[in-house]
Amino acid sequence: MTVVNSSTSSAGRRPRGTDRQSRAGIAFVAGYVVLLIAFGILPTGYAVYFAFTDAGGTFSGFSNFITTAQDFRFMDAVGHVAVYLLFWLVSLVVFVVGLSLLLHRLSSGVASKSLRFFYYIPGALAGAASVLVWLFMLDPSVSPVSSLLSTLGFHTFGEVIAPGNLALLFTIIAFWTGAGGWIVVMYGALNNIPKDVMEAARIDGANAWQTAWRVQIPMLRKWIIYMVILAFAAGAQLFVEPQLLSLASVGVAGRDYSLNQLTYDFAFQMNNINGAAAVSVELLVVSVTVAGIFVARSGFFDAD
């Protein structure tokens, strides 16, 4: 990240113009700063405050963190989210990059364009809608792929949503809604690779596989990292999928599955606001650390 100290230098040269500009700049960002403080910084501060105090408001050190970590569901939830993130990120990288490369090689522009659009459509079904659709897809009694399900040995909805399958199922749901958008992004990034680079690879006799592996994928690197970071942030906050699944299975599957569900339960079922805040703080620390490293190291977000 490069810090250009242009404000001070130009202030010396054109004091009046810069002064006016500076005041205007502050006025333009004022509304946003208010929202940033109210809904970004303040809740974070609130979470930290509650995490380190007890119900009476006195400082309690790490006791909330210890109590919640000792909750029998906590380690399970951490494990669930970790496995889910692993599946989700790996499938995203492999299939999004693979499909974008294949689409990019299609000679027919129309086919490539319409395929990208069709892949993208489920993005409109993000949130609760995608879960509902997949509850149907996974229920052998109504599923259009029930024969596939029964080949795999699943004959009832209960068998499909066995605890061992959930990470995979949530991955499928998330991939179904999210992958199309990323394919569009990757495809665009592939288009941005300079023509002469591709031409040079072709002249050197590189085949499709070598071109992809040695030229295209390295040039997509920062986009892949960008995707992984945003997908990580989205995946770590898993909530609606297991929550709706637990509604659909009357609590059999998906209850207290993810960390966010746990914060919800702590806060609203067990009346332990401080415990909920402690788990939120843990999630925030992890995600802000990851985001911070990314912003600082990748050079993707040039702050100037």
Add this chain to the structure above:
Amino acid sequence: MSRTNPQAPARRRPTRNLVPRLLSGSVLVVFLVFFVLPVIWLVLAATKTDQQLVHGNPLSIGSWHAFKANWDALSGFQDNAIMQWLGNSTLYAVISLVITLCVTIPAGYALAMTEFRGRHSLLVATLVVMLMPTATLVVPLFLEVNAVHLIGSMWSIILPYSFYPFGVYLTYIYFSTAVPKDLLAAARMDGCTEIGVFRHIALPLATPVIALVGFFSFVANWTNYFLPYVMLPESSQMPIQVGVGSLLSNVPSFNPAVGTTAIERPQLALATLVAITPVLVVFLFAQRFLVSGMLAGATKE
């Protein structure tokens, strides 16, 4: 075509490369089915009876009659709750869209095109908050909103929705790449006020990014589940995503304990369709903008 020996001429001419082409073609088709089949099934399911759904061909079309019956049953649920949820969603999404645009576009503009104290820190804060998962802040937000007695008010979700750092970032990228600073400097020389520069020079140039930020924020707010689930627990205030989720516990095949007020599966499919239609419509119209916007970062030199 060299069907007997497809490998030999493969290197030179991709058009002759039959086996890899078939392979990549079938991969693309398999994923096409994966992405599209559930959507088609969902549309068809809304036109069937529950009987047809279980026993008929999954990809058959039902009847107008069954569709009408499904619609009547769905709108009969809790005295037309579905339309109320749809109205709620529209109200929340539109108000927060307006606030988001009024706040985000000037902020991104100022970050890119003007100099002021704290600009750099604000930019870094925006990047970090943008990459922070919003759902982890739901419980702290609840506590904060609770402290100012706004729980159950629509502002408890509209105001948090209006805070949209990703939009600020997009606007910032757009202005710093697509609009030359000299243009604004020239206008200032001509005696244009700062507000005048923004309104008459910057804003007309910003149409693509306004559409983009608007689209992303609309979709994000429309599909949000966790925040309204916590803030607006009353059925009369639910947005449609939460409402449709709550229908689930009234479907007998999922929850056998439900009595007479049951919702059948085709009606649930229809409700899901109703919930996504506005987003789908916006999707179809905004496709062009989306692609350019998702690539905003890539065009930056």
